[in-house]
Every structure is written in structure tokens, then in C-alpha cells.
Amino acid sequence: MTTFDSRPVDVHRHDGKIAIVTGAASGIGRATAARLAREGASVFGCNVRSDTRQAAEQFFAEQSLDVTMLQADITAQADIDALVSAAGDRIDILANVAGAMDQYRPLGEVDDDTWLRVVDVNLTGVMRMSRAVLPLMLNAGGGAIVTVASRAALGAGPAGVAYATTKHGVLGMIKSIAWFYGPQNIRSNAVLPGGVHSEMHTKSDRSGWAFERAEIAKATMPPKAEADEIATAISWMASDEASNVNGAVLSVDGGWSSA
Template identity: 40%
Template sequence: MSYELLSGKVVLITGASSGIGAATARVCVREGAAVVLVARREDRLAALAAEIEEGGGRAVFVTADVTVPQEALGAVEFAVSEFGRLDAAFNNAGTGGDRTPLHEMSDATYDGIMDTNVRGVFHCLRAEIAAMLVTGGGTIVNNSSVGGLVAIPAAAPYIASKHAVVGLTRAAADEYARQGIRVNAVAPGTTRSEITADWFGRNPGMEELANSLTPQGRTAEPEEIGAAVAWLLSDRCPFLTGAVVPVDGGFVNQ
């Protein structure tokens, strides 16, 4: 079902090669947007862009590692060069890492998670906001996690990084509210993807445990996260900024 929430808008999506990012791209296209797909895996981006174009949508792609400031900036500049502006962005690129007790966590693991989940979002926000200021505003959604709202054992760097995404979201929302830029975040619960499938495969019983802790009793489909993102990126919620919206089947409300 489509309500054309994003009709005529240009939406940039990072981490668009799979999972929540790819699903959100499909949702945004169904809602009338042209999408700029950003990730490191060119083959995946090309396939998704071709799928969208064959279905009558508009999609372009550019490879970028958002932990590198010049590449994050380059992705935004590519969007502007293709469409003349950037209306909206979903900063979704992120990583989880293996579950490890904090006292056994390596510096390399900590640095890798923080670089992608925090520095990457910062790089994208900086470039996106600068582009939106030129054209009079826009909307941004950052992908946090229920781990940005509550603690999960044996995942300290991930928890810290996703709490930091919440902080960046609120800071940017406050700083640019009077300049026409809204910044919000989604906090997904357990969501079906290649990453979670791999993790569940290596940790038998964990999906059942996660579902037992979720009031709806199931794992989310990535399109369900994408639907929330599309609404937040749209003009249907003009007075909503600085919010962190759990999309988690009721997990954090217990």
C-alpha cells in the first residue's frame, strides 16, 4: 500500500546494500521518492538500483565508506549533482560485532564499532546538513537501536555507539530546528537481516529468546522499520524533531 508520503523527494540512504537499508529504499520508492543508494558493495547497489528502475522507480547509487569523511561528503555531493538537491537522508550504515564481555573487549573491536556507528553518522550528518541548508531545509533519520535506549549484556561498544547516535540526533535537531531541518532516530528491535541470520545461526536459541522478550513475540521484517523511516522523513510529522522512535514490538516499554 502506498500513500505517496515522499512524492517528489530525493532520499539518500546509507547502508543500502542489504537489510534495513535496502528495504527502506524500496519503501521510499513506493512512497514516491527518488533514492540515492550508498554502501561499500557495488554489486549489491547495482542490483538494487536495477530492480527499482525496472519497477518504474528512480534510483542511482554510489559506493562509499562513511567512516571516511571525504567519501561521506562525496556521496552527498553525488546526490546533489544528480538531482540538484537533497531533501531527506537515512543514516543507516552500521555494524554490530560479536558479543564479548567488556573486560575481554579489544581496542580494535571498540574502534571498529565506534568508527562506523558514530563517526560514520557524524560524517553523514555534517555533509547532509550543509547541503540542506543551501536549499532551505530537509529531514534526516538516524538508525540507532533499542541498544541506544537500554543495555544489552556483552555488547558495551555497540551500546555506547547507539547511545551516541541518540545524542547526535538530539544535538543536530536542536541546532538546526529553526533552519528547517528535522532530525529524528529510529530504534529498531530484533530485525530479520543477513547479519541477524548469521548471528542467530552461530548462537542457537537466541532468536527464540529475543522473541520471548518482545511483547509481539516475533522478529521484525526490515520493511517494517523502513515504513517508520519513510513516515519520519515525510512532511506528515512537521512538528516532530529530536525524537527517538522505538520500532521494537513493545520491547522497551516493558
């Protein structure tokens, strides 16, 4: 057992496993790809932007981690097919991490382009990625899908209408997968982060009054987590240690959801 950022790393937890991590170039995605690789998995990560992908490739190389980065857009079926094909004929773990924000726009201000983009990434992209790996997991006799939802999946305050709606939808999806495919040894679970130190939350053209309203919901939010703290939960839910955990929703928000 070694440590990474002061959190335990079981270097044999995922020995021999093949994992796909979406949104792997930054934030929770990069931390998840790094943790799974440190814990023995061969990881195939993807990201839509070439600049952040190249920076992530350098990071993984400097850390001598078995992470192969590919440029892929999870809203494009052809890119998903290419990503799954690159991973080979077996996929043990899928971590759905890629996500898009909605600038805290309430219903009266959300435009169709923002709505469709957030739905395409946060909900349809998760569906397509999960659907793409199912045949390989079924053929292998099992697998684990872990999807990053959000504290916003439990309420409306922490985000705008598109983000909150998609994260609520994710919970229905992961439970449906768990119900139908649990007997085939395929587990599907979700982690719900609260505030996280991540690039995702620093590039937002926010709706002014709606963001101020959201701040009320955030009044009880604990200090932001580090991305690896969320990756730790993802790794455990994807591991054999969580073999009886299926259809679960795990809040990893420092207690914010209990307020």
C-alpha cells in the first residue's frame, strides 16, 4: 500500500483490468485515470480538446502511468466507437466523468444551444458510452460502470436548469442499468460530488441573479474537495471490494447533502 496526495493507494486493486475514463484530461477525470492506473489498471482516457489532452499525456508520462489518451467527443457515436475499439475486446471499468455546465441559467434564460449541449454531454453521452461497453462486459461476464452525477442531482439550487435536469436523469439511468444488468454481474453506480477544485467551475459566463440565488443553496457547502478525493470513491465503487454495491448513489460532498 502506497499513498497519493495523502490518500491510500492499493497498487493491486485493479490489477489486469481495462478501464475507460471520459473527461480524463483534467479535474476529476484526470485524477480518476491516474488513480485507476496507480492501482493496477490499464486506462484509456478521452477528452474532446486537443490542448488539454496533450497536457494530460505529459502528466501521465511524467508519472509513468499506464494511461493512453485519445481525443474523443462523447456526443459523437463514431468517436465513442473508436474509443471502445482502442480499448480492445474487454472493458472491465467505465468511469463516466465528462460533463458540461450551464452557466447557472434558469429556465427563463436557457437557450436551446445550451440546453442541447448539456443534455448531449451529461445525459446522452453517458447513455451512449454505457451502451457501447455493455456488449463487452456481457461477453466478459461482468463489469463496473461508475458515473459522476452531482449534488445537483438531489436538488435544484447548486446549478441551472439544464445541469440539474441532466444530473437527476443520470440517477434514473444508473439505476435502470443496475436493475436490468445486475443479474449479468454488471454493476452501475453513481458518485455525487459537491464543490470540487476543478477547471469545470472556473470558466463560466454566469447568469447574474440566478448565480446569486444559487449562492443561497451553497451557504452550507463545506470546503471544496480535491479531485483525487472523488477519484478515490470512484475507484472503490469500480473495485471488487464493492461487489455487492449496485444501483447506489454515493454522496461525496463533505456532508453538504445532509444539510
